[in-house]
Amino acid sequence: MAMMYEESIYNLIPQEEVKPEKQPRYNSKFKSTVKVEVKSNKAPNKTMGPAKVELKKPEEFVKKHSKEPQLPGKKPFKYPDEDTRRPAVPKRDEKPLMGLKSNKNFVNTNAVENIMSVPKKPAANFVDTVNGATHPLTPSGLMPKYVKKKGYGEVPTYLQKRKEEVERAQEEYDEYIREHYRRGAMKCLTEEERRAIMDGLKKNWEEIHHQYQGLSVVTDTAPKKARKERMEAEMKQLERDIELLEKHKTIYISNH
Numbered sequence: 001m002a003m004m005y006e007e008s009i010y011n012l013i014p015q016e017e018v019k020p021e022k023q024p025r026y027n028s029k030f031k032s033t034v035k036v037e038v039k040s041n042k043a044p045n046k047t048m049g050p051a052k053v054e055l056k057k058p059e060e061f062v063k064k065h066s067k068e069p070q071l072p073g074k075k076p077f078k079y080p081d082e083d084t085r086r087p088a089v090p091k092r093d094e095k096p097l098m099g100l101k102s103n104k105n106f107v108n109t110n111a112v113e114n115i116m117s118v119p120k121k122p123a124a125n126f127v128d129t130v131n132g133a134t135h136p137l138t139p140s141g142l143m144p145k146y147v148k149k150k151g152y153g154e155v156p157t158y159l160q161k162r163k164e165e166v167e168r169a170q171e172e173y174d175e176y177i178r179e180h181y182r183r184g185a186m187k188c189l190t191e192e193e194r195r196a197i198m199d200g201l202k203k204n205w206e207e208i209h210h211q212y213q214g215l216s217v218v219t220d221t222a223p224k225k226a227r228k229e230r231m232e233a234e235m236k237q238l239e240r241d242i243e244l245l246e247k248h249k250t251i252y253i254s255n256h
Contacts, residue, residue, distance in 0.1 A: 177252055190252045198245045205238040 124137040
């Protein structure tokens with residue numbers, strides 16, 4: 001807001017301009033240290049490049065077409081197999097030199113060879129498509145080639161050895177039984193004795209089975225459960241004994 005002065009004649013007198021006194025300039029005590037640090041981190045020609053650049057000589061500048069690929073020089077064309085090629089067919093006016101002459105009649109010779117030759121057997125193929133695509137039969141696995149194998153139908157060697165070992169073990173066992181039988185240490189059961197023992201085992205099984213059928217369906221107590229398990233074990237043991245007697249016709253028992 002401008003100040004309004006009152007009109008006065010004294011305002012017409014020129015007054016001397018008084019300039020304000022300037023304050024002393026501030027100087028930091030770290031000024032010298034900052035100058036040293038700034039100069040120490042600067043390198044000459046760091047951003048603007050060297051002051052003077054050495055220019056190339058006029059002969060060193062890139063010339064016209066100097067960057068284009070240089071093709072090898074022209075050479076006469078030559079086929080790779082030209083050295084191994086057969087000679088060309090002689091022309092009409094050329095008379096080639098003939099080699100050894102032969103009196104062989106090739107026509108008759110070929111006719112005789114074809115007459116005496118055995119016709120080739122057709123290849124064994126199989127067709128697997130409607131259009132008739134054929135494939136060889138031998139590698140397909142459809143032809144049993146093992147029947148033509150050497151030794152086909154013969155017993156393998158390991159089976160023969162196993163059979164001989166079993167027979168030898170059986171002979172040794174039979175000899176051992178016969179020796180004990182001669183000494184009286186073992187006794188052979190007769191057919192009547194074997195049949196009587198078998199009938200007794202079957203009768204015992206029927207009796208236990210009849211008792212087993214009479215058990216209650218619900219085994220709610222420990223004695224009922226124990227009796228049922230005992231009867232089942234006895235029937236299984238009798239079944240194994242009956243099967244053993246039926247399977248072996250000759251049975252030896254010890255006298256001790």
